[in-house]
Amino acid sequence: MGRKVKYTYEFKLRCVKQVLNNHQTVEDVSKLQGCHHTTLHDWIRFYEKYGKKALLPRETKVYSIPFKIKVLEAIDKDSLSFSQACLEFNIPTKSVIMKWQRNYKKEGIIGLNHKPRGKPKSMQFKRAKKKSNKPLTREEQLLLENESLRAELDLLKKLQALIQQEQNKKQKP
Template sequence: MNCPKKLDTIWGIFMGRKFKYSYDFKVRCVEDVLESNRSVNSVAQENNFEKTSLRRWISFYKKHGKEGLLPRKNQKYSIDFKQHVLQTIESKSLSLRDACVEFNIPNMCVIIQWQKNCKGQGILGLKEKPKGRPKSMNFKRAKKKTSKPLTR
């Protein structure tokens, strides 16, 4: 189905899909704002996405360069790193957005989850939990009753 870009965006929102943007697209949009002196609003409207995403990309780009725009998926963080992030947020009164930029964490929800877990369970709440469904049954084969041969 060939839909115009605007209709594609509306259909995607309606269907509940998340849109992913390529690394090259992010770099081009950020450089449009920073080097071509275009406004965040105009670049976002021209490319049919939210200006808050572009602002976040610009923050990551300023702090970490082009590497800050690379896609990161399912990254695992150590307990020490998580604890350091949470302590820095408290001591420096950082917002979640600023903490994400500072520590190169792609999403604020990650930090929110760490805060919830730490508040409820302490340091043990920051420990990595196993993913997926637990095994529901432990199968043990029935042992033979005797090792003697069968007779008639």
Template sequence: MERKAKYDYAFKLECVELVLKKHYSDRYVSKLKQTARWNIRKWVSFYKAYGKIGLLPRMNQSYSAKFKLKVLNIIEKESLSLMQAGIRFNIPDISIVLKWKKDFANFGLVGLQPKQRGRPVSMSNNKGKKSKSEKPLTREQELLKENERLRCENELLKKLQALIQARKNPKP
């Protein structure tokens, strides 16, 4: 199931054209269209860099550790802002780059490796079930099991008898 984009392509293009062709300010367009000003600025920047293709939704992209490291090195070397790096490398959201920075600072190169998505393989449906052993039970084990079964049956009968008594003699 794919996630739906918050703003569609036509809406983004309309906002960008208001800024670039009609020379409205990003602040005015953000108030007019009731969206965040930084969204307008981001869309205009992507439009200038990549044309109409820059406004198309890009979701669930996977980046290699090599690419992530390259982006972080260039940010450091050229003192790029997160927004500038996002536009230069066509990364749709600056929070992605920010997460890469934190992961690299905390875990090094291992933190930049792509994470496995979805449910872990170790989880299974039969967690609570006990597997039966192949070898037969000894006489002592059989008697212990039967004893336990009889105790449970006895407790059940006592509770049933108590319920029957409670229905016959309701307390006022």
């Protein structure tokens, strides 16, 4: 299941073309269409640099650590804004780079490792043995009975220890 897309490709293209072809202001189009003006600015920049394909919905991408470092170094060295870095390296949103920068300052290179979201793919736990339809052999029956008796004995020993502990507490004061 992919992520939810807020704006369709057709909607983005229509908004961008209203600004570029109809010579309307970004603010007017954003108010008319109901999207934020900075978002529309980003769409226009991406459209001008990468064409129509830049407005297509993107799959979530896992960026490599060297790529992340390259982006962060370019921001520092060339004094790029987050928006300029997004445009330069074709990254969909500024928040992605801001998160990399925050994690890099906090944890160093280790902070740039990909951290999967959500529940782990496989749970690490022991599964109960499946019961078979075959009747148990005499030896297997005795082993199960022996295990059951040992568990019962352990329980009785723990109960006896608790009772003794309670009696000792009553006698001391």
